[in-house]
Structure formats: structure tokens, C-alpha cells
Amino acid sequence: MLSKEQIDFYHENGYLVVEDVLSADELAALQRVTDEFVERSRHISQHNEVFDLEPNHSAERPRLRRIKNPIAQNEVYDQTLRHPGILDRVEQLIGPGLRRQNTKLNMKEPDHGSAVEWHQDWAFYPHTNDDVLAVGVCIDDMTEENGCMLMVPGSHKGELYSHHENGVFVGAVSDPDFEPGETAKCLVRAGGITIHHARTLHASTPNHSANPRRLLLFEYCSLDSWPLLGASFDDYCASILRGEPSVRPRVAVAPVIIPLPKPENAGSIFEIQESLRRKEMAQH
Numbered sequence: 001m002l003s004k005e006q007i008d009f010y011h012e013n014g015y016l017v018v019e020d021v022l023s024a025d026e027l028a029a030l031q032r033v034t035d036e037f038v039e040r041s042r043h044i045s046q047h048n049e050v051f052d053l054e055p056n057h058s059a060e061r062p063r064l065r066r067i068k069n070p071i072a073q074n075e076v077y078d079q080t081l082r083h084p085g086i087l088d089r090v091e092q093l094i095g096p097g098l099r100r101q102n103t104k105l106n107m108k109e110p111d112h113g114s115a116v117e118w119h120q121d122w123a124f125y126p127h128t129n130d131d132v133l134a135v136g137v138c139i140d141d142m143t144e145e146n147g148c149m150l151m152v153p154g155s156h157k158g159e160l161y162s163h164h165e166n167g168v169f170v171g172a173v174s175d176p177d178f179e180p181g182e183t184a185k186c187l188v189r190a191g192g193i194t195i196h197h198a199r200t201l202h203a204s205t206p207n208h209s210a211n212p213r214r215l216l217l218f219e220y221c222s223l224d225s226w227p228l229l230g231a232s233f234d235d236y237c238a239s240i241l242r243g244e245p246s247v248r249p250r251v252a253v254a255p256v257i258i259p260l261p262k263p264e265n266a267g268s269i270f271e272i273q274e275s276l277r278r279k280e281m282a283q284h
């Protein structure tokens, strides 16, 4: 469970790191399954509904950038989504009751791994209230060298930046004069987790180390937080992890910009951010 200090830290700063959430066996299973996906990607040469590939991916040197919707690809990922050590902690922040939104596994292969530009998840999926957050499960140690996540403390209480350029959603802060100011590095051992509020500004640099950085990301919402872009009742019910459906959305004031229209290649954040002109993190 989270301590009062950890809960206060999250509400004050909009993010939190928790070490040692998974057991050694749970971590080993995640690493094994993820290694198997990298092997499978050798047979793929183009993005598809499961794999998002780095531009220089090849059969000899597989460079997988993302496994899409991992909970549908392997039960080990689905079990991790439902891990009591994660759900108990997330419920302390936005419960009682929980629902999932998207899931994804971002990979940064050694000496490569694409940057993720500054963005707020809220820009991708606005809801009726902002009791919405993402958990990053560290499959490898996350270090400064291999492209750890960077957060802007307190930014979840601030403005929503435009993620549009030339009238199209580009999935990253597009203002050419944007400066993140003070940033915090999330350094976490494998088996630990990061938690960040949907409105917190965050990014990560490429991987400059000899070690992979694989991060399994789960988006969790309170049950009374409904997606503004709509959801069928069946999908809403199927996404519930704890608690009962709530057809009475709680509507709270939060800035919203609808993430439309989407660019042509909208398969993953990496593809969406490719159209961004201002690329800050890729330079690091």
C-alpha cells in the first residue's frame, strides 16, 4: 500500500515512483514473454496491429518500438494489469473502483530507442473528470542513460498545452517556445512502477546505453470518469477492473482540447509524433 507521504507526493507533484512492486518471478515472466515478442518481430517488416517498429528494424537486428494492446497479446501482461499490488495502490489515488483505458509496451532497444516528446496524456484521451493516471511497469532498470521518463512536477495542476500543429493533432506540445522548466527523472529498478497523472507533462530521451528500457504502460480511470470521445456501454463494462458500472459521470472542470483531427499515421504515439516539427527530446 502507499503511505500518506506517497499519496501526498502524488497529489502535489502529479507523479510517483514505487520500487519493488512485482516479485522476482513475476518480473522474470514479463522479461521472458517480452523477449519472445522481440524474437517474433524478426519476421515482421512493417507496423501492424501488434508491432510498432523502429525505422531501422531488420530480421538480423530486431528493433521493436512498441507492442500494442499487450493485454490482448499475452496473459502475463493481462495478469500484470490486474496485479493487486498495482490496483490497491491506484485505488488509493483515484478509487474506489477502477477501469482501464489503453495499454501499451514501449521498448527502447540498446543504443537506439526513440525519444518520446513532451506531452500530456490528457491531450490524447480527455474524460469527464481527471481522476485518470498511467502506471509504467519497469521490465528493466530505468536509468538516465537508457531513457528514463522525465516529469514536470506540479504540471498536472497547470494548463493543457496545445498538441496540434497546422490544425492536426500531433501528440506532443507543439509550441516552438515551450520550455519544460524543472524536470524530475524517474529512476526505477526493474519490478518497480511509475505513476503519473494524465495531465502531467512528461517525455523521455533516446536510449544511449547498452541495456534495453522496456516499460509496460497501463492507463487507469475512476469509474465515474467517462471518455469525452465516447465509449459503448459494453466496452465501458468490459474495461472495469474493480467495482460496478457508473452511468452518472462526475463532471469536473479541467481544460480540454479534442485530439482531432488525427494525422494519417496514427498507429502509436511514435507515429503520431513523427509529424511534429519541433523535436526537443530527439536531440538529447
Ligand SMILES: O=C(O)CCC(=O)C(=O)O
Binding pocket: 104, 106, 116, 121, 147, 148, 149, 202, 203, 204, 215, 217, 269
Ligand atoms: O515510454 C516512455 O518513455 C513514455 C511513454 C509515454 O508517455 C506514452 O506512450 O504516452
